[in-house]
Amino acid sequence: MKTDWIAVDWGTSNLRAWAMGQGGILAHAASDDGMGSLDRDGFEPALLRLITPWLTADRTEVIACGMVGSRQGWFEAPYRATPCTPLDSASLVTAPSRDTRIAVRLIPGLKQAKPADVMRGEETQIAGVLALNPGFDGVICLPGTHSKWVHVSAGEVVSFQTFMTGELFALLSTQSVLRHGMTGGDWDDAAFDTALSDTLSRPERIGAKLFGLRAEGLIAGLDAGAARARLSGLLIGVELAASKPFWLGQEVAIVGSEALAKSYARALVTQGASPRLVPATDATLAGLTAARAQVTA
Amino acid sequence: MKTDWIAVDWGTSNLRAWAMGQGGILAHAASDDGMGSLDRDGFEPALLRLITPWLTADRTEVIACGMVGSRQGWFEAPYRATPCTPLDSASLVTAPSRDTRIAVRLIPGLKQAKPADVMRGEETQIAGVLALNPGFDGVICLPGTHSKWVHVSAGEVVSFQTFMTGELFALLSTQSVLRHGMTGGDWDDAAFDTALSDTLSRPERIGAKLFGLRAEGLIAGLDAGAARARLSGLLIGVELAASKPFWLGQEVAIVGSEALAKSYARALVTQGASPRLVPATDATLAGLTAARAQVTA
CATH class of the missing domain: 3.30.420.310 (2-keto-3-deoxy-galactonokinase, C-terminal domain)
Incomplete structure (x- = not known):
């Protein structure tokens, strides 16, 4: 059962990952390595600790949402301004990684100018x-x-x-x-x-x-x-x-x-x-x- | 300059005392021995640490207000029910003390039945x-x-x-x-x-x-x-x-x-x-x- 890609929800307190295949979820893993407990160099190792069993020699794409894309996260994915669609493929931001087995893309949050508001x-x-x-x-x-x-x-x-x-x-x-x-x-x-x-x-x-x-x-x-x-x-x-x-x-x-x-x-x-x-x-x-x-x- | 009596304001975080004479305030002292940091046996020593310089062989009256009279305080002075005067001499509660140089009286707080409310x-x-x-x-x-x-x-x-x-x-x-x-x-x-x-x-x-x-x-x-x-x-x-x-x-x-x-x-x-x-x-x-x-x- 081959992992097509990896879905990641990375918030302030928790990190959750799913190995995704043709038919849907192949495996799930989670840890308490939330954004709040990591410094910038800690994100890639924290992710690898969870997903290494799912990786092969080929590069696997990882798509992540949440506070991982904030200024204090792995890499900043700047807010998109509303009104807008919730997602926009052109606005995904690639997080810098050393391990050649992964390519990590971060989904940006949204901002509203008035009244000022944000989501991630x-x-x-x-x-x-x-x-x-x-x-x-x-x-x-x-x-x-x-x-x-x-x-x-x-x-x-x-x-x-x-x-x-x-x-x-x-x-x-x-x-x-x-x-x-x-x-x-x-x-x-x-x-x-x-x-x-x-x-x-x-x-x-x-x-x-x-x-x-x-x-x-x-x-x-x-x-x-x-x-x-x-x-x-x-x-x-x-x-x-x-x-x-x-x-x-x-x-x-x-x-x-x-x-x-x-x-x-x-x-x-x-x-x-x-x-x-x-x-x-x-x-x-x-x-x-x-x-x-x-x-x- | 004789101390007639001692005024005490004893809250959750602080203890303040004043030596009072005929003409008003003779001396002032304060510490951070608030109600929140004391157990029941700690109140008398905490008070004596502040006021001993003002005491004589005669018994000096101490009148205290604040959380010192709560259930977690020196001794409970039960709430009086509103409507009522803010003070009532008959409702003062004597706090048990060992030192014969002091007699400590606590002012009770007020309670309101509906809407439920309290003050001390x-x-x-x-x-x-x-x-x-x-x-x-x-x-x-x-x-x-x-x-x-x-x-x-x-x-x-x-x-x-x-x-x-x-x-x-x-x-x-x-x-x-x-x-x-x-x-x-x-x-x-x-x-x-x-x-x-x-x-x-x-x-x-x-x-x-x-x-x-x-x-x-x-x-x-x-x-x-x-x-x-x-x-x-x-x-x-x-x-x-x-x-x-x-x-x-x-x-x-x-x-x-x-x-x-x-x-x-x-x-x-x-x-x-x-x-x-x-x-x-x-x-x-x-x-x-x-x-x-x-x-x-």
Whole structure:
């Protein structure tokens, strides 16, 4: 079973690679050699540690997306400006490598001038959603550390907006005074729904509602599972209030299948939307495959 | 110059003490033996390290406010329930001590049942504002890690609300992805004003505006001083949007004199309010003195 090419998703914290053949995935490997833990000379060895078993004497093409193409990555793949297609074969950047068995190409991220915004990695997932859903016209939501809402029309990224929701949840639940009441207990869907509805309709309440979690823990014995669900609901509620121009009355695809994506779907359903879920890895691989097809076309 | 009594402000990070005589302050001492760094047996020695020079064979009364009275403090002084006066001599709690030269009394914090909220230390500053401004009726704003807005009428705390604004600023500027663009440069008042106005009128924008600081740093060279001022303006804007029922058309006193309090004052002035500034230490000392006067009355 010959490896035709290698697909790589290389983010800040993780590196994932797939050996791709005629029939699809032949093998998969992953490590925690994320961009954040490597210096410039560390990328090629980190990649080779994962993919050497798949290489032959011939040169194998590697196509990679994510933070690997940032200024702090292996080599900078400059942002392309929206509006534009999520991928453009002419804009792939070759990363310098010594090993003659590989040729590594990096997919550039996208930038939007006003309001200023950037993405890196999500453009590939957007291309994947379009590949998996030909003719898709609407909005793609990519929940995560930095959630993105992307308006897609006629195969182009028209505009997008990033929210720090996931990073705020992580900071508040592990680094702030709220951390004292966040461990243990069971997730509480009703608490999520109420909190979401609170900040979706009155987003300015977020600051006070946050400290309320601490106060209720101190004087009213708030359960930790309910507190976590409420924190998530409060933060996602503010995001949905601000992203309403994106999702209201639109076809919405959510990239993800884990608990977080399901929370977004649950929230949107309460607002009358009918989002479809696209598993994140499916979107990434379909996008990398689309990039590969453009190169060989 | 005999020490009549000793005033103590004991927070999470710091311990401050004043030797008080007939004419006012005789001496001042401070250390970083905050509540957060002490176990239960560490409080008395930490206090004695500071105040021993002021003690005599006679027993000296110590009156303390702040986190020293929390469950994790020297001894728990249970919250009093609002509406109530900020101080009540009958509710002072005696902290157990071995040294016969001191008698330590702790001022309890306040709690509000609905919406759930708590304060510890601020009740003393509120009493101080009332002592320094007899007959004050209106709203007291206490900016800080956990900013408080307090509605005071007829000498009582009627209601209050806490915002995590200061803690969010600290987390976002030092722990989040925004930390990359926050160091250096000069504070930019115009950037503060614009950001404040943005989220005061459209608080739901906060999530997207936050990531915008990072994106503008990456693709438009946003200056770090302007980024810091904008982050502060965005967060205070959301707080002012939510606290509008407190400050709109009210007499407002801001406890504090440092840059943060001045930022709040600047923000309120843009909204047509005319806040007065009360230096924080003046408020704390006036409050502790009022507590002492109640005890000896």
